[in-house]
Amino acid sequence: QGYIPEKYFSIIIGRYCLADFADINWFAHDARSQFMNWSLMCNAAWDYPANTRGYTYALILEASLKNFAVRGGISVVPKEANASNMNFNISKAAGTFMDAEYGWQLLGHPGKVHALAFFNYANMGNYNLATQMDTPDITATRVYSRIKYGFGINAEQYIAEYAGMFVKGSWNDGKNETWMFTEIDNSFTAGVSINGFYWKRKNDVVALAVAVNGISKEHRNYLAKGGYGFIIGDGKLNYAPEFVTELYYSFELWKDKVFITPDYQFILNPAYNKDRGPVHALGLRAHIEF
Numbered sequence: 001q002g003y004i005p006e007k008y009f010s011i012i013i014g015r016y017c018l019a020d021f022a023d024i025n026w027f028a029h030d031a032r033s034q035f036m037n038w039s040l041m042c043n044a045a046w047d048y049p050a051n052t053r054g055y056t057y058a059l060i061l062e063a064s065l066k067n068f069a070v071r072g073g074i075s076v077v078p079k080e081a082n083a084s085n086m087n088f089n090i091s092k093a094a095g096t097f098m099d100a101e102y103g104w105q106l107l108g109h110p111g112k113v114h115a116l117a118f119f120n121y122a123n124m125g126n127y128n129l130a131t132q133m134d135t136p137d138i139t140a141t142r143v144y145s146r147i148k149y150g151f152g153i154n155a156e157q158y159i160a161e162y163a164g165m166f167v168k169g170s171w172n173d174g175k176n177e178t179w180m181f182t183e184i185d186n187s188f189t190a191g192v193s194i195n196g197f198y199w200k201r202k203n204d205v206v207a208l209a210v211a212v213n214g215i216s217k218e219h220r221n222y223l224a225k226g227g228y229g230f231i232i233g234d235g236k237l238n239y240a241p242e243f244v245t246e247l248y249y250s251f252e253l254w255k256d257k258v259f260i261t262p263d264y265q266f267i268l269n270p271a272y273n274k275d276r277g278p279v280h281a282l283g284l285r286a287h288i289e290f
Contacts, residue, residue: 012060012073018048021060022071022099023116026156027166027193028209035191036263036283037246039211043152043170044187046118049075049095050180051084056095072098077122081139081179082230092144093122095180109164111157116170119149124176127218127227136227138177146176162195166209174216183229185216196252203252203259211244215272223272232271243268250287261285 012021019029023042028035038044049056058075075095079087087093097118104111124146125138133140150172158164167190174185191209196202215223223229223237248263263283270277 006064006066008062008064010060010062010064012062013058015055015057017050017054018056018058018060018073018075018095018097019054021062022073022097023048023114023152023154025114025154025166025168026112026158027164027207028168028189028191032285033250033259033261033287034193034205035207035209035246035248036285037209037211037244037265038182039184039187039213039244040189040191040209040246043116043154043168044182044184044189044211044213045150045170045172046097046116046152047095047120047148047150047172047179047181048097048118049077049120051078051086052082053084057086057088067103069101070099071101072096077120077179079123081124081177087122095120106157109158109160112155114152114154116152116154117149118151118172119147120179121147122179124148124179126176127216127222128175130227131218131222131225136222136225138222138227138229148176148179149173162197163193165192166190172216174219178229178231183215183219183231184213185219186214188212201252203256205250206248208247209245211242211246213242213244213272215239220272234271234273234276236275237272238274239272240269240274242270242272257289259285259287261287 028040056075060073062071123142123144125141129141130136130138152170154168156166171186189211193207196204220239245266250261265281267279
């Protein structure tokens with residue numbers, strides 16, 4: 001890693017994951033080493049531009065001062081929902097965002113907050129129009145005039161030298177179909193993360209988080225009538241918010257290069273359906289660096 005000054009202006013252009021540059025959180029952001037559930041990766045209601053693999057072509061402008069930073073950008077979006085082929089005609093389809101960040105010290109411990117706003121436009125389908133069909137099909141209502149907008153707040157605070165907590169909340173308008181990330185229109189998450197320094201395992205981490213996810217009225221009506229999104233839909237929806245609890249322990253096996261992480265998730269009302277679940281999900285992640 002190179003030297004990064006306290007004050008700088010940058011232009012970032014290329015193919016990358018937008019979530020690596022915006023809406024970052026120290027404790028809940030990277031599924032390769034932290035929480036695995038998507039609603040804990042970033043502000044879950046941000047339908048952030050990406051192809052199926054999570055990458056897009058984008059331009060980001062960023063200005064940073066000592067305790068404050070602001071960044072914004074425009075990026076291409078897929079030609080179809082959750083697809084690999086990208087639409088490079090940004091006059092018809094694109095994603096935009098603005099992320100403002102402010103940092104502080106509280107009782108000698110660092111903290112930070114991000115405020116996010118986004119506006120996407122693409123050939124999305126409309127939930128209300130699809131619900132009016134005898135057999136709801138969101139893909140049959142797609143036109144290029146559709147938009148999706150929303151916002152999020154993302155705060156983090158160290159409460160001791162080797163322990164911290166976070167809280168996030170996000171919302172989008174939920175009128176048109178989810179296009180890229182995941183089918184969440186509103187979300188609230190919170191959690192704690194503790195470093196293994198306290199038990200003489202300085203590279204270990206144990207963390208616990210909860211998430212409450214929901215979808216808009218238009219979205220739930222579409223699913224209740226038998227519609228399908230690119231991730232959820234089972235023919236009939238008995239709606240309830242989805243509750244997730246996740247616990248993991250990242251265990252260092254060898255010299256900050258090899259980690260094994262057992263992970264447990266308890267999911268109540270999976271995919272927003274009271275008639276499904278609860279689900280107990282067990283995971284095991286191996287992380288190896290060369």
